[in-house]
Amino acid sequence: MKAATFYEYGPAEAMRYADIPDPVIGPGDVLVQVQACGVNHSDLDSRAGTSRWPFELPMVLGAEFTGTVVGVGERAGPIQTGDLVTALQQYSCGRCAQCAMWRPDLCEAFEVFGTTRWGGYGELVCVPARVVVPLEPADDPLAVAAGQCVVSTAWHMVNQLALVRPGDLVLVPSASGGVASALVQCAKLAGATVVATVGTAAKAGQVSLLGADAALVRGEGDIAADLLRATDGRRFDAVLDTVGGRLFGAHLSVLREEGTLVTCGAHAGEVVPLDLIPLFRNGWRIVGFRVAPPDELTASLELIRHGSVKVPIAATFPISDAAAAHRFLERHQHVGKVLLVAG
Numbered sequence: 001m002k003a004a005t006f007y008e009y010g011p012a013e014a015m016r017y018a019d020i021p022d023p024v025i026g027p028g029d030v031l032v033q034v035q036a037c038g039v040n041h042s043d044l045d046s047r048a049g050t051s052r053w054p055f056e057l058p059m060v061l062g063a064e065f066t067g068t069v070v071g072v073g074e075r076a077g078p079i080q081t082g083d084l085v086t087a088l089q090q091y092s093c094g095r096c097a098q099c100a101m102w103r104p105d106l107c108e109a110f111e112v113f114g115t116t117r118w119g120g121y122g123e124l125v126c127v128p129a130r131v132v133v134p135l136e137p138a139d140d141p142l143a144v145a146a147g148q149c150v151v152s153t154a155w156h157m158v159n160q161l162a163l164v165r166p167g168d169l170v171l172v173p174s175a176s177g178g179v180a181s182a183l184v185q186c187a188k189l190a191g192a193t194v195v196a197t198v199g200t201a202a203k204a205g206q207v208s209l210l211g212a213d214a215a216l217v218r219g220e221g222d223i224a225a226d227l228l229r230a231t232d233g234r235r236f237d238a239v240l241d242t243v244g245g246r247l248f249g250a251h252l253s254v255l256r257e258e259g260t261l262v263t264c265g266a267h268a269g270e271v272v273p274l275d276l277i278p279l280f281r282n283g284w285r286i287v288g289f290r291v292a293p294p295d296e297l298t299a300s301l302e303l304i305r306h307g308s309v310k311v312p313i314a315a316t317f318p319i320s321d322a323a324a325a326h327r328f329l330e331r332h333q334h335v336g337k338v339l340l341v342a343g
């Protein structure tokens with residue numbers, strides 16, 4: 001098959017559209033012909049060699065994809081050739097001690113498409129039948145491919161880590177990104193008042209359309225003071241952060257006592273300033289997002305299919321030009337999700 005792959009770590013140009021062996025399906029697998037595949041920031045780190053995952057090269061990236069079943073193993077159950085499907089982007093082994101204790105999210109042999117096994121940046125993907133999620137023929141393959149990663153991440157952060165409740169005041173910094181725009185919508189679904197920050201006035205309009213109650217354009221001044229002015233001095237119950245960077249301490253500082261900051265990304269910088277004195281005096285909690293468990297992946301797909309959470313699509317590129325998609329993402333100019341489509 002043809003796939004966008006890389007044989008060594010490097011810049012976007014390291015991505016090659018090359019012939020690699022077709023995946024071979026086992027009795028419990030299905031073969032999916034890819035229609036659309038999401039491109040994530042983590043893909044850029046994977047390709048650059050900075051992800052801290054031990055990859056076996058060549059690797060075919062792509063955690064979230066939709067496509068048509070073109071091959072079915074003899075023990076793959078009711079799935080049929082021609083079905084439109086997606087797959088859980090990561091899944092547990094079902095056999096280890098953690099899985100036996102109903103903690104699939106702590107599985108010792110976790111599999112992740114595009115990380116531990118080939119994902120959706122190619123023409124074909126081998127998928128274990130037990131992680132296939134059937135779609136309706138009317139479902140939009142692009143919307144489904146665009147949403148699983150960002151919506152499940154956002155849903156887990158809002159509901160399981162920040163424990164957002166109706167009436168809470170929530171801050172989403174740099175809210176134009178993929179996960180951040182889903183965070184705005186999931187926090188609204190949870191009944192919160194949402195304040196977002198953005199870099200430009202144009203992005204403020206787009207974030208307001210997603211449901212943010214206020215969208216603050218970052219200036220050069222004191223962002224913490226600007227935020228508290230916008231809320232008439234009320235402090236935030238939760239901060240849902242995807243960016244880290246030099247403003248991390250300022251975002252933390254607007255929390256109420258015993259408020260929670262949940263972090264899932266560090267596009268603005270991985271090593272951040274942190275003053276420990278106010279941290280313990282205020283009892284702030286900093287919580288890392290690790291992984292969304294399988295039931296929340298399934299739930300997030302339902303939110304996408306029913307339009308409860310919309311993931312704007314910034315651009316689509318053919319799989320053959322995945323390098324261009326990576327360069328586009330690296331410019332940080334987009335709002336919403338970047339997709340690869342067959343071809």
Ligand SMILES: [Zn+2]
Nearest residue numbers: 093096099107
């Ligand atoms: Zn396991």
